[in-house]
Amino acid sequence: MYSKKIQSQLDKKKIDTGDTITVRAKDRIYEGFLMPKPHFGNPDILVIKLSSGYNIGIIPDSIELVATTGSRFDEPSEPEKPKKGDISILGCGGTIASKVEYRTGAVYPSIKPKELRAAFPELSDWPIHSRQIFSLFSDDMNSYHWKIIADEIEEEIKAGSSGVVLMHGTDTMSYTASAISFMLQQLPVPVVFVGSQRSSDRPSSENKMNLVNAVFSASQDIGEVTVCMHADSNDELCHLHRATRVRKMHTSRRDAFRSINSDPIAKVDYRALLFQPLSDYRKRHKQLISKKKFNENVAIIYVHPNMKPDLISRLSDYDGVVLAGTGLGHVPVGAFGAKHVKGILEPIKQLIDSGIPVVMSSQCITGRLCMRVYANGRLLKDTGVIGDDADWTPEVAFTKLSWVLGQTKKMEEIKRLMETDIAGEISSKSPIGGEQ
Amino acid sequence: MKLGLEIHQRLQSKKLFCEDGCDFAEGEPDIIIQRRLHPVLSELGETDDASKAEFSKNKIFEYQAFKKHNCLVELDEEPPRKMNEEALKIALEIALQLNAIPVDEVQIMRKIVIDGSNTSGFQRTAIIALNGHLETSKGPVKIPTIAIEEESAGIVSSSEDKVVYRLDRLGIPLIEITTDPDIRDPEHLLETAEKIGMVLRATGKVARGLGTIRQDVNISTEGGARVELKGAQNLKILPKYAETEAKRQTELVKIIHELRTINAFPLKSAAVDVTSIFKKTQAAVIEKGISSGAVVLAAKLPKFRGIPGRQIQPGKRFGTELSQYARMAGVKGIIHGDEDLGKYKISEDEQKQLRKKLELGDQDSFIIVVAPERQALNAINNAITRAGLDFVPKETRKANPDGTSSFLRPLPGKARLYPETDVPVIPITKEFLSSIEQSESLEDKKKNLEKILNKELASKMLKSRHLRLFEKLVEKGADPKLTATTLEETIVSLRREGVEFSSLEMTVENLFDEYSRGTFVKAAIPDILKAMAKGASAESVIKVYRFQKITGEALEKLIEEEGRDLKKIMAKYRLQVDPQELSQLMKR
Structure with missing residues (x-):
């Protein structure tokens, strides 16, 4: 946004972004297109694009309109008519499918079906149709959106889709994908989430490889929700991960997505038509089970030193709490009569006694919980904390509890469902090595 | 131009x-x-x-x-x-x-x-x-x-x-x-x-050495086009690049004019698969390609006879340009109709079949590409497109060391x-500008150098890569003329002898520090520098090689010992005796 001073000059002369203008500054005249002001930088500095294509910022003495551009509204995107047996590509936003407008530098998060094919000609090898559900930063997504996504997937499946690919922002992709795993069980077609770490406005974006590999994976005999992302820093292979196992483990690298406590489902390379299983997975099912109710009133708390019991007591407004505990699943308990320690055992017990389930997970991320080895674990288990022996990530413990609370309010049933493997989130065996 | x-x-x-x-x-x-x-x-x-x-x-x-x-x-x-x-x-x-x-x-x-x-x-x-x-x-x-x-x-x-x-x-x-x-x-x-x-x-804040500076030249000629020549390393041949490019464009304009006169434009041509003609060929380039799964594509260039062979730069023909366009598709090059096909061992019979298949007339030429199918098609289409241009194309070209140039890619639009939205914009405020250390302007620098050096040495110093070092030494009190001649003459001739300095700046600074203490004489500088080249300190070199200056009483004693023979003393102790001091003492 420009400052009031600049904007009023622009308004007076009826100058819009994209118009050709001349600017006088320090006895020099500059000509170029008026650029929008990004939300950083000094709002009194005018940004123009010179004929060389470069943008510069100058403090204007005066501004004159040379020529208007005319409006450049984006045409509304027309959804494509689905054909039976198609692979459906649904857009939920994120950096994977956006395009840059060179003139202003604006990046549009949506992409039309026609553009999708133009951008990724490799997709023409598969029968696909595409549409946009919404354009959101993944950080703005919550269980409201998960429900819509689940509805849309179900609709595609009913219409005869043979596989569903969802383009999604990477930050919370593992939350959405694991939530869908609980909502839509016994999938008759593969559901593949895909994103990109490098935005699609760069020639080095890994979006194409991830997307085409996702579509290729969606043509396989898989009955699970999965995530398809780069296997390593090379543009060579993707890994297909189980949605309840995958986690974003790096802020920026292409291979940020890793399967936790499990091998990925498969190694994928559409160029070589390679689909090499690395672990067991469920095949396409006959009948979809749809249980889409969710409870949005669940919190995750990161256990830390100096933690005040008060922090836990204040959670009494929630319907469920996930703890990201330390080590094997621990919290400060003030054992051995230690002075200067305020244990949080008591407030946890109060939450559970009042009917609020408390679920354990570990900050270690990798490894299995075991609340029987040390006294503090045993004390927690005795209070009724759920999760002993689980090897889920804190995020999956969170989406699962949110979903379980949508199914039942009975503590016994909550405990039973939490401790039952529903979508591959609890494994019986910890792998000894493998790909990662 | x-x-x-x-x-x-x-x-x-x-x-x-x-x-x-x-x-x-x-x-x-x-x-x-x-x-x-x-x-x-x-x-x-x-x-x-x-x-x-x-x-x-x-x-x-x-x-x-x-x-x-x-x-x-x-x-x-x-x-x-x-x-x-x-x-x-x-x-x-x-x-x-x-x-x-x-x-x-x-x-x-x-x-x-x-x-x-x-x-x-x-x-x-x-x-x-x-x-x-x-x-x-x-x-x-x-x-x-x-x-x-x-x-x-x-x-x-x-x-x-x-x-x-x-x-x-x-x-x-x-x-x-x-x-x-x-x-x-x-x-x-x-x-x-x-x-x-x-x-x-002059700023002293730019990198030095091979490849740290590159000059690209933009050239356009009347009737020609703007061409960017990239990567000229040697300033001295810049004029040659300009002349060669102007000549190239003039030749291209001539060719286009001729082709226009005989109505060769618009060029109509398409790739034809001629692999079958070469099934039993003796031509190594083609045979090698076919046996590894490549195809042979050819295209007729109607009315182009004699054009691909026309020289447009020293040693480079119009066909070279077509070949360089084809290379964009990743192929090694093309064969064209103005070449001696016998050189490739393409037989008379194969040539005859090729002429028949392409329906070549007397005035026509052709091009051949050998590569995997998709690549070959891209390559031959690139070459056809280039041949069909009835104007000089805007290009980025690579400056070759011999003064010629090769096509790199079309001039970017x-x-x-x-x-770049990942990096915040940077305000250039008055405060920021005033925090920038301003070196003297080139003109001022020249004037100041001429105050302390003769005109010839001043202009040499101004162009020198050691200018910054010179300024530093003079600032510390070194004699300007001695510093300049050491940097521009002594070191240059030592380098010519093959002496390599592991750290020139440190060595020279150390030398002048020691000199200011009066421990050795001017005449010993080349020998001391030579001994210091690998990193030894001036002090140690002087001791080990006995370059200590003989001065005062010691010199007086020496004068007596050598029978007050100035010539003899200088011949024997040139590297240890200051001639001025010697002649003064001799006068006593």
Whole structure:
């Protein structure tokens, strides 16, 4: 946004972004297109694009309109008519499918079906149709959106889709994908989430490889929700991960997505038509089970030193709490009569006694919980904390509890469902090595 | 003829968008990564010609990275850090020396480059100042823009399907100085390039050595087109590049005129698969291709007889241009109808069959490509497109060391720049500008040098790569003339003898410090320097090689011992006796 001073000059002369203008500054005249002001930088500095294509910022003495551009509204995107047996590509936003407008530098998060094919000609090898559900930063997504996504997937499946690919922002992709795993069980077609770490406005974006590999994976005999992302820093292979196992483990690298406590489902390379299983997975099912109710009133708390019991007591407004505990699943308990320690055992017990389930997970991320080895674990288990022996990530413990609370309010049933493997989130065996 | 210059000079700071240093890696890489790039669509669904041309090569890019010299930024695995402030200050200092006006806010842009030389697929670049000029003997040369940008990765090797780059060079800051096409003739071009070079060196804050400065020349001729010649390393042959390019364009205009006169345009041609003709060929190039699964494609060039063989640069023909366009598709080259086909061992019979299949008439020519089918088709279509141009194409060309040039890619269009949103804009405030250390202007520097040196030595020093060192030594009290002759004559002749200095600056500073203590005489400087070259201190060299100055009483004693024979003393003790002191003592 420009400052009031600049904007009023622009308004007076009826100058819009994209118009050709001349600017006088320090006895020099500059000509170029008026650029929008990004939300950083000094709002009194005018940004123009010179004929060389470069943008510069100058403090204007005066501004004159040379020529208007005319409006450049984006045409509304027309959804494509689905054909039976198609692979459906649904857009939920994120950096994977956006395009840059060179003139202003604006990046549009949506992409039309026609553009999708133009951008990724490799997709023409598969029968696909595409549409946009919404354009959101993944950080703005919550269980409201998960429900819509689940509805849309179900609709595609009913219409005869043979596989569903969802383009999604990477930050919370593992939350959405694991939530869908609980909502839509016994999938008759593969559901593949895909994103990109490098935005699609760069020639080095890994979006194409991830997307085409996702579509290729969606043509396989898989009955699970999965995530398809780069296997390593090379543009060579993707890994297909189980949605309840995958986690974003790096802020920026292409291979940020890793399967936790499990091998990925498969190694994928559409160029070589390679689909090499690395672990067991469920095949396409006959009948979809749809249980889409969710409870949005669940919190995750990161256990830390100096933690005040008060922090836990204040959670009494929630319907469920996930703890990201330390080590094997621990919290400060003030054992051995230690002075200067305020244990949080008591407030946890109060939450559970009042009917609020408390679920354990570990900050270690990798490894299995075991609340029987040390006294503090045993004390927690005795209070009724759920999760002993689980090897889920804190995020999956969170989406699962949110979903379980949508199914039942009975503590016994909550405990039973939490401790039952529903979508591959609890494994019986910890792998000894493998790909990662 | 219109001439313009684009100069790229590496600056002496850390990398432009990360905290890595700018020195080069030695030895084997720690990590190797393979990537692919693809064009990004603009709002019109169009990519520019330069991007498309590169993309049609469909190559794998392999990057060699070094733990000591690289971080995730160069690997395109982490967003860039803020722009290096030191580099920006050096660039602004140079801009001010070139009378340019800094922008009020630096906007960082992405310039699409998909030849793989940037892992991101673009180069970060920003205009920092505008409207500068340089005074020359033929009037002012305008410098409309000065930009700061990232250096690309250094190429290691290139094959049909893979290009290998080293990442130690990627991200070094460069200043880009672009002149208007105001330069009048090839000699003026040389003068302008030299003057800008002097301005850069005068700051003492630019990198030195091979490859640290590159001059690109923009040339356009009447009836021709703008051509950018990239990568000229030697200033002295800039005039030759300009002349050769002007001649090339004149020849192309002549060819186009001739072709027009015989109605050869629009050129109608298409690829024909002629693999079957060469099934039993003796021609090694073709046979090798076919046996590894390649096809042989040929295309008729109607009314082109004699054209591919026409020389347009010394030793280079029109056919060379077609071949270079074909190479964009990754093939090694083409064979054309004006060549001696017997040279390739293409038999008379094969030639006859080829003529028949292509329906060649007396006035027609043809081209042949051998490559895997898709590549061959791209290649032959590129060559046909080039042949069919009835104008001189705008191109980026590579400056060859012999003064000729080769086609690199079409001249990039404007669609290639868009904002780098990962890096914040940088305000250039008055306070920031006043914090920039301003070196003397070139004119002032010249005047000041002439005050302490004779005219000849002053002008030598002004152009010298040791100017900064000279200033430092003189500031510390060294005799200007002795310093200048040591740097410009003694060291030059020692180097000619093959003496290599491990650290010249340290050595010379140490030498003059010691000299100021009066421990040795001027005449011993060449010998002392030679002994110091590998890093020994002046003090130790003087002791070990007995260069101690003989002075005062010791000298008086020596005079008596040698029978007051001045000639004999100088012959024997030239490296230890100051002749002035000697003659004074002798007079007593």
